[in-house]
Every structure is written in structure tokens, then in C-alpha cells.
Amino acid sequence: MEWQTDWGLRFRMFLTMFLLFALFIVFAGVITAYVDGGLFVFALLFASFSFVQYYFSDTLTLRSMGAKTVSADEYPQLHASIERLSQQADLPKPKVAVVDSRVPNAFATGRNQRNAAVAVTTGLMQTLDREELDGVLAHELSHVKNRDMMVMTIASFLSTIAFMIVRWGAFFGGGHGRGGRNGGGGGIVVAILVSLIVWIVSYLLIRALSRYREFAADRGAAAITGRPSALASALLKISGEMDKVPKDDLREEAEMNAFFIIPIKSGVVGRLFSTHPSTERRVDQLRQLEREMEAA
Amino acid sequence: MGLLDGLRAVLGIRAETDASRDADPEDLFGMSTAYLTMGADLGYDFAGAGALCFAGVDSSDFAETVDDVEAILEAGSEETGSTFSLTEDDHGYHWVVIEDDDPEDLITSLHFAADTFIERGYGSRLLAAVFAFEKPDDPDGRAYWIYSFRRGAFYPFAPRSGRNRDSSAEFKLESVLDGELEVEPEKEYWYPLWPSASGRHPWE
Numbered sequence: 001m002e003w004q005t006d007w008g009l010r011f012r013m014f015l016t017m018f019l020l021f022a023l024f025i026v027f028a029g030v031i032t033a034y035v036d037g038g039l040f041v042f043a044l045l046f047a048s049f050s051f052v053q054y055y056f057s058d059t060l061t062l063r064s065m066g067a068k069t070v071s072a073d074e075y076p077q078l079h080a081s082i083e084r085l086s087q088q089a090d091l092p093k094p095k096v097a098v099v100d101s102r103v104p105n106a107f108a109t110g111r112n113q114r115n116a117a118v119a120v121t122t123g124l125m126q127t128l129d130r131e132e133l134d135g136v137l138a139h140e141l142s143h144v145k146n147r148d149m150m151v152m153t154i155a156s157f158l159s160t161i162a163f164m165i166v167r168w169g170a171f172f173g174g175g176h177g178r179g180g181r182n183g184g185g186g187g188i189v190v191a192i193l194v195s196l197i198v199w200i201v202s203y204l205l206i207r208a209l210s211r212y213r214e215f216a217a218d219r220g221a222a223a224i225t226g227r228p229s230a231l232a233s234a235l236l237k238i239s240g241e242m243d244k245v246p247k248d249d250l251r252e253e254a255e256m257n258a259f260f261i262i263p264i265k266s267g268v269v270g271r272l273f274s275t276h277p278s279t280e281r282r283v284d285q286l287r288q289l290e291r292e293m294e295a296a
Numbered sequence: 297m298g299l300l301d302g303l304r305a306v307l308g309i310r311a312e313t314d315a316s317r318d319a320d321p322e323d324l325f326g327m328s329t330a331y332l333t334m335g336a337d338l339g340y341d342f343a344g345a346g347a348l349c350f351a352g353v354d355s356s357d358f359a360e361t362v363d364d365v366e367a368i369l370e371a372g373s374e375e376t377g378s379t380f381s382l383t384e385d386d387h388g389y390h391w392v393v394i395e396d397d398d399p400e401d402l403i404t405s406l407h408f409a410a411d412t413f414i415e416r417g418y419g420s421r422l423l424a425a426v427f428a429f430e431k432p433d434d435p436d437g438r439a440y441w442i443y444s445f446r447r448g449a450f451y452p453f454a455p456r457s458g459r460n461r462d463s464s465a466e467f468k469l470e471s472v473l474d475g476e477l478e479v480e481p482e483k484e485y486w487y488p489l490w491p492s493a494s495g496r497h498p499w500e
Binding site for chain 2: 005010013014017072076080081083084086087088089090092093114130131134141142145146147148150151212213216217219220221223224225226227228229230290293294
């Protein structure tokens, strides 16, 4: 039953991470050279950012998504499914949360495997049958197993800093400019320009990385449940339902799309900026796994 | 959590590799001395039943493997006198339930079944092997030893009515049999296997 390792996916993931890391080194170098106390600001931001992320990310995410932790008495079936799947994935049982929403969706959060939470919407439980739900839950557990929250947090850190410098660059310059080695003003302009470029490039890289993580989690889910087809049908169901429940007001949509010849949701631009690969591509990959499983 | 584990996590492949880890069915034989201790030191009788829990795979090759397991148990039952059945529970997991009053025979049969799955490359689908014990004087005093194929270790499970666990009974089982059985040290992995509403054993 051992299906083939997807080296293409791993290579692309590795390359993205390598590029992000290289970008980070260059960026840190430039900022330290052009801004006084740049290294200090870097370290301070990094420390506070990681602290908050480390200790509060799971609670913060749950709260911001309106998810409520539920006990086994309230949702026995959901708890039981997560229990079995965690056991199969060799994970301690995560916290189980439910979001009261008609939009079928699920997410995982938490800094590590011991402090993880998996949340599903009531809409998801209504839309999917048990096998499909197991597929989605296994996908979220794969995120926990693969430490995706951690990876994405570290990856996003660079773009957050770059964004802050673009935004508050003038403010930093004001404080240190006069006594600066590089005469202040000029250095700050370079720093802001570099930050802007870094911000855009890292943003695109993070989006790509995020899409690869989704593929990896799909593969993990297939390995845990042994049913790629269940996850595929869940994805199709969810995307179908998602289209029926629009997120934006109709009037806003019409106004926005007036500015774009091609709607931002599709085409190359949409693909570069999206965090998730398209459902068709994910279903294609799962179909591939299903075939490999039959051939084994 | 070694360095390699961290790297696998960063590359996003841990879920995949862990779900397909090989199990070691030889550990099941640890039960053949443990049941004696259960009786002598703790007053638990072997309940004459054990089961193997596995997750299905949607492929014809897997269906054939299950047929093979059945054939092997069928052939073995003439010798050992054990009876077996295949069931599916509310969670969609499958069970091979074996009944035999002789614990040695039951362990051998379970080992045969588990081994067949592993030989055919489906070791990663095995979830747990369960051995049932009961107290002769207390009808509610049931206890189980569960072997987790994911962790390669045993843990006790003492279900009581209303989805409660008797943790003091479990503690006693753990402390007496630790050393004789490979007992799972981290309690977070002591997953319950609740019987369905009408059931008595986890596989019912």
C-alpha cells in the first residue's frame, strides 16, 4: 500500500523555503547596514512576535474564528472520530472546537502537537457524511503533525517585518537619522525600497509554500484514512457549497470587479496570490493516489 | 523528537510517514505471561475474547487481504478451537474478533491475523489489538489491555458506564504489569475504545 513519495512536491517545498531563507539573510544584512539599531529592532520584533505566537496562537486563532471548544458530551461523534484518527496518526488528541457557521470549513491551529486544536463548522458536519468528514479531519491532523502553523508563522515573520518597515520606515528614520553613519535620510529610503521588494517577493513565496503544505496535508490525510476518494469528494462538496454562499456583499463585488478586466479570483494573478491550490488540482492529486493504491 | 523528526515535519511529510509505519506483532506475545500475572496478582480472569482493530482501504487488493486473513483463521480454528467473526463499528473501523477460552491460542490467532496484514503491506492500517479481562466477582469490573500498533506499546483501559474510565483500576494495571509488558509511558496516548451504546466490548 506504500504509495510513491512525491519528490516533486518536496523539492518545490524545499526550494521555496530555501529562497525565503536566502531572502531573509539578504534582507537582514541590508537593514543592518542602512539603519542604525536595525539589528536591535529586528531582534526585539522577532522576540515579541515569537512569544505571542508561541503562547497565544491557538487561543487567539480559535477566538478570532469564533470557535468554541466543545466537550465529548456535546459532540460525541466528532470527538470519537478525532480520537481514532489521532490514534492512527500517532498524535495526542487535540482540542476539539466547533464554529457555528453555515459555511462548511475546518482548520487546525496550535504551536505544537501537544497544544493543538482542530475546529470544524456546524455547516461542515451537516454537509459531509462520516467518511468525508474523517478525510477533512485527517487533513487538519496532518497539518498538526507537519507543524504547519509553526512553519507558516516563521515564514510569515519576514514579510511582517518588511511590511512594518515599509509602513513605519519614516518613523524609525526620524528617531535615529541625525546621528546615523549613513547620514540618515538616504539610508532610510533604501531600506524602505528594499523592504517593499522583500515584502512582495516573500508574500508570493509564502503563498506558494502554503499551497504545497495543502498538498502535503492531503497526502497525509490519504495515508491516515486510506481513502483518498473520501477527501476528494469532501473537497468537491465543500467547494460547491462555498460557491453557493458568497462571502462578499453583491454590491461590493460588482464595484470591485469593475476595475479588473479579468476577475482577480481566476487567472495567473489569482493563482499566484491564493493560499490554497484549486480544488481541481487537489482532487487530481488525490485521484493519482487512489490509482497508485489500486496498482500496489 | 529528534532532529530528523523536526526536518520531516518542516518538509511536511510526517503525517504521511507516521501513518505508514511498520508495526511489530511480536509484542503481542508479551500477553502470554501477562495474563498469568493478571490472574495471580490482580484477580482478573481472561475473558475469552480478543480483537484486532483495523482501518479499511478502498482497494481490491486490501479486500483480498481481508479474505486471506479469514482463510487463515478458518484453517487455524480447526486446531485451536477458536471462533472468529468480522464486524464493523460505528466509526467505520473493522474488527477481527476472536473468541477462545485458552489465552495462548487466542494470542497466536491474533498474531497470525496481524502478521498477515503486515506481510501484505497493510501494517499501517492496524490500529490496535485488544485483550479482554473480567473480575469473576464483579460484573462491572471489566478491563482491557490495548496494544497500539502506532506506538508499539500496551496500555490499560477500564471502561465504566456512561463513558467513564476507572483510572484507579488502570493505574493498578499499569503499575503491576509495567516491565512485563511494554507499557505506553505517555498517558495522552491512552486512547479509549468505547463500545457502542448497546455494546459491551469495544468492538461491539
